[in-house]
Amino acid sequence: MKKIVYFFIATLALASVAYAAESQIWGEMRIPNILGYGQEQSLKLGEFFTLWQGHYITTIFLGILILIPTVFGIHYLIIGPKTFSHEGKKILAFSLYSRIVHQIAAISFIVIVPTGFIMVFGSFFGGGEFVRICKDLHGVFTIPFAIVVIPMFLMWVKDMFIHLDDIKWLIIVGGYLSKVKNPVPAGRFNAGQKTWYWLATLGGIVMIATGATMFFMDFDIAMVKNITGLSQIDTLRAAAILHNLVGFAVVILFFVHIYMAVFAIKGAVQSIITGYMEEEEVKILHSSWYRKLKKQGKV
Amino acid sequence: MDYARMKFYCDEHRCIECDGCSVACAEAHELPVGISRRKVVTINEGIEGKEFSTSIACMHCTDAPCEQVCPVDCFYIREDGIVLHDKDKCIGCGYCLYACPFGAPQFPRDGAFGAKGAMDKCTMCAGGPLETNSKHERELYGQNRIAEGKVPVCAAMCSTKALLVGDAESIANIYRTRVSARGHGTVGVPYGWDKAYTK
């Protein structure tokens, strides 16, 4: 506990030092910023940001928002959900610790993703107080996610490296294109879950870093400058561009994750709440893991 | 009716870096501490023959980049080219600053959790979308001198008449006259105009 308090104080102290320093945007730095804008040898981030944000970002997010649920709708109608017997035995898949960590991340995402969309479509909502509150929530709910992202990364990392099963899984798209319940090649996590894991943790860290950059805006941290080699204003532009690009991927896979857990596999969401998966579900959807558990005599 | 296109021009041969424009602006609009809508900068400092000072604020660009990126569409561009925004709509996201070639948009930190407040920038002394010359408009955006038929306060206060503001044609004429009167230098584009008004 003490450690956490110290860490907190140190962070606050660091942040205030960074703030107290001369403005990196409106002080003397404003001159090189203006001179650097659009220079041949520069990355032209200002122009690139204007073009992207001005013409494409909103449209792409709208496309994602319409297209992905449509695809799911069609899948649900044609192939339908997979249902597994809830009568059989159950297998403990997630420990209490991993469930709590996951739930904190889940709650954060449930707030962060919709509020992010509301900001992207801010003009549709007329801006003002409502969108401003969403912006604040978007930032506040990043804090719990930031706390659990590293524990989440560590608790599952050993099961997330690529395996031969994953390639087979990808070839048959996890068996989701057919109604038959054939055993699907996958260990404790399938290729889809692994992709989501890497994106949610590593991509999530990118989202936190770029989001914090935009939130704090006028700070002066030498380490950041040394890593990026960019001026503060260009760092902000790069952060905004990255936040949106990685954001595309995160929302797409977030939608997929929800569709799988809530709709495509009936009752799958229960496993992360109670910790138990239906034996039949493990047998079919995580056949390699099932075989391993069997060998170990755990089922 | 045809409106004139309003532009800023700062004559770098006349600017004596007195900071009068910046102070006049801050006082006239009662800006919060830490916000300066106008700033005097010295470019090429220490490089002989190339050093000059100029006064920079929002240039009220053609096809304003800030307007293009704002997620809540709070900018509106007047017929005379003045770029204004609605602070009641603004969510303080900072995007306009990233798009701006001049670093003009600024953010007082007054929101919840130390979040950025609504963006503030030069209005060319033309106020905002609220009722003209109302108390509310004055509090949020500063004076609306244009509505009163007055010149923006920075240009009015400039002792060397380096800083000018007016319709594009008159400004271009003054610029041309001044350059030829000096007898050297070519009539190119004034500093900053390439980024602000070329489109």
Ligand code: SF4
């Ligand atoms: S100078 Fe910046 S804030 Fe002003 S109109 Fe141009 S882009 Fe917008």
Ligand code: SF4
């Ligand atoms: S800070 Fe305000 S004015 Fe600037 S882009 Fe964001 S919402 Fe628009």
